[in-house]
Amino acid sequence: MILVWAAEAVVLVLVILGILAESPLALAGTAAAGLAALVLVRALPRLRAALAGAFAGHPTAALAGGAVCALALPFALRTSPYWTFVATLALLYVVIGQGLNLQIGTAGLINLAGAAFAGLGAYTVGLLTVSAGWPAWLAFLAGPVVAVVVGTLLFVPILTTRGHYLALVTIAFVFIFNVLMNNLEFTGGPQGIKNIPTLRLFGYSFTTAPTVLGIALPAHANFYFAAVALAAFATGVIRRLHDSWLGVALNTLRDDEIAAKCCGISIARAKLTAFCVGNFFIGLGGAFYAVMVGFVSPPDFDFGYSLIMLSVIIIGGVDSIPGVVLGACLLVPLPERFRFLHEYRLLLYGVVILVMLLYRPQGLWPAAVRRYR
C-alpha cells in the first residue's frame, strides 16, 4: 500500500514540476527525471513486478491515492490560474473521451461528430440561459439531453447500416452543425453567445475564488473540483457499463455483427444504447465548457476538435477506460506546455495518431483482456 502511494506521489510531484517549470533548463530536468523514472520501471523487472502487484492488490488504496493527488493539484498550482484551467480542460476531455470511447472503442461506432455533440450541449446551455432565461442548472442538465435527442433522431436510421456510412454522416453532421451555427440568427452567428451565466451552489457562484483550509485558490479551482467529480462520474459509469453485459455485447458486435446477432444480441438496441450514452457524456462535457468559459462560438466546435477527441482515445488505447484518462491528461496539457509548438498542434495530433496506429495500435494503456469467471 505504501508502495502504491509512493508511486502516485512521485507521479504527482513530476506532474507539478513539469507544469511549474518555466525555464527550459528546469523543464529539461523534469523531463529527464520523468524519463529516468520510466526507464527505471521498465529496466528493473523486480520493481515493475512489485509495482504491478501493489496496484493490483490494493485497488481501493490506488484509487484513493489518485483522488488525493487530483484534489491536491490546484493547491500546487495556485500561482497559475491558467494551468488550473488547462487541467480542467483535460478533465473535460476525460468526460468526452469516455463517452466517445464507448461508441468508437467498445461498440465500433465511428462517431466523428464529437465536436458537434459537445457543441450541441454547449449551445443548448447558452441558448436556454441567455435567450430563454432558464436557470443555469436546468440548462446545464438540458445540454447533454439535447445532444442525446438530436443524435438519436438523426442517426437512428443509419446506426444499423454497415461499414463507413456512420463515419461519413457524422463528418457531414459536424459541417452542417458549423454551417447552421454560423448562419442562423438565433445562435448569434459567428459571434456566438456571450455572457452565459455560471453555476451557483447554494448562492455560491462558481466564479468566486475559493479559500480552502486557509489557502486562497484561483477562481478556476471550483470548476477544477467539479470537473474532477464529473470525470470520476463518467469514468465510473462507463466502467460499469463496460464490465456489464452491455459491454460484452458491444465488443461482440464490434468484432462480428453476424455472430453477435446469432447470440441473440439486438444489434439495433445495443448500438443505440452505446450511441446515446456516449453522446450524453460528450454533451455533458460541452455543457460544462459553456458554463465554465461563459462563451460559445462555432470555431470552438469544428472538425479539428473531433480529431483531437479521437486522438485522446487512440493514444490512450481503443476500448481502454484508464487509457482515455491517460490520453486526455497527456494530450491536452502537453501542447500547452510547449507553447512554441502551438502552431503545429493539429499537425502533431495527426502525426501522433498515425504513428500510434502504425506502431502501437493498442495505445499507451491497452484495454485489458476480459476475464470471464
Place this chain on the structure above:
Amino acid sequence: MPPLELLFQQALNGLMLGVMYALIAVGFTLFFGVLDVIHFSHGDIYMLGAFAGLSVLTGLAAAGAGTPAVALPVAFAASIVITGLIGVAAERVCVKPLARSSPLMTLLATLSLGLVIRESVLIFYPRGADPKPFPWLLPQGAFDVGGVVIRYDNLAILAIGLAAMVAVDRIINRTRMGAAIRAVAQDPEAAQMMGVNLDRTVDATFFLGSGLAAVAGILSGLYYSEIHFIMGVTGGVIGFSAAAIGGLGNVYGAILGGLLFGLVQTMAAALIPRGSEFRDVVAFAVVLLFLVARPSGILGAKSVERV
C-alpha cells in the same frame, strides 16, 4: 418560383460542380473497389493537386511560359504525376501496413494523414493560411442561349472534366491495367492466381484515382479562381458522399452521384431562401435520405450476407 432561365443557369452551374465532384468520387470508388478501404485523405490529395497545379503555373509564368496553351497542359500533366505519386505514397504509408487490421484502423489512419497533409500545407506552403488566387487562363467571354448565359471558361472546364472521365472509362475498360483493376476489384485472390500483380495494380489504382483528384483540383481553381488549404475537407466529404450515393465500387455510380450532388447543391441555392448559405445542409440531408432509403447506392449491387 424562380424564372426558368435561372433554373437552367443553375443546372449548368450544378453540372460544373458535379463534374469536379465526380472526378473526386471516382477515386473513392476505385480505392474501395480494389482494397475495400475508404481513403479519407483523398480530399486533401485533391487539395494538393490544386496546389501542385498552382505551383507549376506560377513557376511557368515566372519562366516566361505563361501562355494558356502551353501552361495549362503542362500544369495538368505535372500535377497529375505529382499528385498521383503522392497518392501511391499515401497508400504505402497508411493503407498497406494496416491491411490486416480492422477497417476502423485504416479509416482513422487515412483521416489523420489528411490532417497531416492539410496542416503541412497551412504551415509550410508560403502564406498557406490565405486563399491563393488562381490565374485566369481559360478564354473569357460568354454567349447567350435564350437567357441562359454560357461562359467559355465554364464550357472549357466541362470539356476537360468530361475528357478525364472518358479517359478513365477507356483506361478501365480497354487497357491491361484496367482489366487487372477490374479483376482485383472482383476477387483479389482469383486475380492473383491468374497472374495479376496485386501490388502493382493497387499502385496503379491509387495513381489513377489521385491523378483524377488533381484534375478536379485544378478545375476547381480555374472555376473559383482561388484555392485554399481547407478545400480538401469539404471536397473529400462531398466526393465520398457522391461515391456512396452512386454505390461504392461502381465508377459510373460515382459519376452519377457527383453530378447529382452538384445539381442538388445549386438547386438548393436557387430554390431555398438564403439557400447559398445552407446548400451543404440540404445536400447532406439528401445524402442521409439516400443512405436510409437505398444504402447500397443507385448503381451499387445489393450485398447479401449468408450466414
